[in-house]
Amino acid sequence: MRTVTKDNITDVFLGYMSDDMDPRMREVLGALVRHMHDFAKEVDLTHEEWQAGIAFLEGCAAIESEDRHEFILASDVLGMSSLVDMINSSPDATSSSVLGPFHVSGAPPLEVGGDMKRDFGGPVLLAEGVIKDTDGNPIPGAELDIWQTAPNGLYASQDADQDMYSFHALMTVGADGRYGFTTVKPVEYTVPSDGPVGDILNACGRHPWRPSHLHYIVKAPGFKPLVTEIFPDDDPYLDQDTVFGVREDLVMTYVERPASTFPSGMALSGKITEPYLHVTFDVTLAPEG
Numbered sequence: 271m272r273t274v275t276k277d278n279i280t281d282v283f284l285g286y287m288s289d290d291m292d293p294r295m296r297e298v299l300g301a302l303v304r305h306m307h308d309f310a311k312e313v314d315l316t317h318e319e320w321q322a323g324i325a326f327l328e329g330c331a332a333i334e335s336e337d338r339h340e341f342i343l344a345s346d347v348l349g350m351s352s353l354v355d356m357i358n359s360s361p362d363a364t365s366s367s368v369l370g371p372f373h374v375s376g377a378p379p380l381e382v383g384g385d386m387k388r389d390f391g392g393p394v395l396l397a398e399g400v401i402k403d404t405d406g407n408p409i410p411g412a413e414l415d416i417w418q419t420a421p422n423g424l425y426a427s428q429d430a431d432q433d434m435y436s437f438h439a440l441m442t443v444g445a446d447g448r449y450g451f452t453t454v455k456p457v458e459y460t461v462p463s464d465g466p467v468g469d470i471l472n473a474c475g476r477h478p479w480r481p482s483h484l485h486y487i488v489k490a491p492g493f494k495p496l497v498t499e500i501f502p503d504d505d506p507y508l509d510q511d512t513v514f515g516v517r518e519d520l521v522m523t524y525v526e527r528p529a530s531t532f533p534s535g536m537a538l539s540g541k542i543t544e545p546y547l548h549v550t551f552d553v554t555l556a557p558e559g
Contacts, residue, residue, distance in 0.1 A: 280307045329466035337427040339371035343467045346370065346513035347476075360494060360556030362404040365517035367499040370485065372425035377415060380439035385537040386453040388436075392421040394538065394546040395524065398450035401443055401488055401553045408447025409555060415440050415487035416451065423459035452538050455524070455547055456482040458507050471512070478512055481505035486553065493555040500551050522551050 274282055283303050287296055309315075330340040345351045346368055355366040380386065387394060401412040417438040419425050426436040443449050460478040463471055471478055483499040501508060503521050524547040532542040 276311065280304055283307075326466050326469070329469075333465050338462070338465075340462075340465055340467060342369070342371040343461060343465075344470070346515075347461065347467055347471060349514045352514040355497070360404075363494070363554045363556035364496060364498055364552075365519050366497050367515040367517060367520060368513050369487075369497050370513070372427050373415075373417060373485070373487075374427055374434065374438050376435075377417065377438035377440040378435050380416075380441050380451060381537075382441060382443060382448065383450050383536040384439065384441070384452075386416070386418075386437055386439050386451060387538075390421055390454050392454040392457075394452055394542060394544075395455045396450070396452050396532070396536070396546055396548045397484060397551065398448065399550050399552040401447045401449060401490070401555065403493070404554060404556060408443075408445070409490045409493065410443070410445045410447060412443050412447060412488060412490040412493075412555070413440065414443065414449050414553075415485075415489075416453075417485045418453065418456045418483070419459050421454055421457060423457050428462075450536065452536060453484075456484055456502075458482045458505060461512060476512060477510070479507045479510070480513060481507040481511055481516065483515070488553050488555060490555060492558055494558055496553065496555055498553070500549075502549075522549050524549050 280303065284300055287300065310320075313319075326344075330344055334340050342351070351368045355368060359366045401409050401414065403409055415438075417425070420429065420432055420437055422429065424432070426432040426434055426438060429436075437453065439451065441449055441451065458479055458481050461480060462468070463478040468478065481501050482505050483501045486496070486498050486500070488496045488498070499515055499520060501516055501521050502524050504524070508516055508521065526545050527548050528545055529542045532539060532546060
């Protein structure tokens with residue numbers, strides 16, 4: 271095609287795609303290009319603005335590393351991560367929420383009732399619940415990957431003073447589907463704002479704060495994996511999460527209980543001398559297919 275114009279360039283691009291290409295690739299890539307071209311024409315995109323967009327992508331790439339996932343962070347603060355989560359959530363299961371850029375694979379195993387708080391200061395939180403199917407039946411042997419920030423608001427991958435798997439654990443539930451662990455009360459924190467994503471937030475007049483939360487990845491054979499987070503209902507940033515991760519069914523309540531009520535069978539049983547926080551949160555998985 272020699273005569274390419276702003277009015278036909280989209281059709282020309284689509285015509286260049288091979289008839290033999292993967293049908294789903296054709297659908298996704300074609301839609302992406304159509305929307306990009308429509309966007310550029312809608313706003314009369316200038317060369318300077320196009321170059322600024324390229325510079326943003328190059329800036330993300332320049333600081334992308336094993337411990338700093340700036341592209342994921344960009345997806346998060348632009349709402350794309352949460353939108354994809356919501357599109358793919360199962361209506362009868364627990365809502366999915368953003369993975370975030372700080373998950374660490376290969377977390378060490380933690381027995382049901384184990385402790386992640388260790389020697390860190392801060393209020394003790396006992397979190398427990400049942401992993402079940404959409405009919406309410408427990409799922410034996412389900413795997414729960416848990417992670418959170420330390421009391422200083424930093425994930426282990428951000429903090430040289432924490433070991434690699436600080437506040438990360440992998441738990442396999444028993445026949446009753448029940449999980450339980452102790453940790454420190456999570457705190458609200460800011461996403462990294464010293465890179466290109468921070469420039470976007472500043473340009474929009476937005477803050478970088480996230481409400482406090484626990485991260486879960488839940489897996490079991492025969493069920494769709496679930497990536498989610500749970501949030502306390504009294505967090506000051508619950509209604510303005512900068513990565514749009516809050517869902518109504520993921521909001522729960524921390525209940526303060528006296529030390530005398532701390533249950534047996536936990537790693538910290540008999541060691542709790544002050545009031546602790548308690549939350550029960552059940553997780554529902556959708557079947558595969």
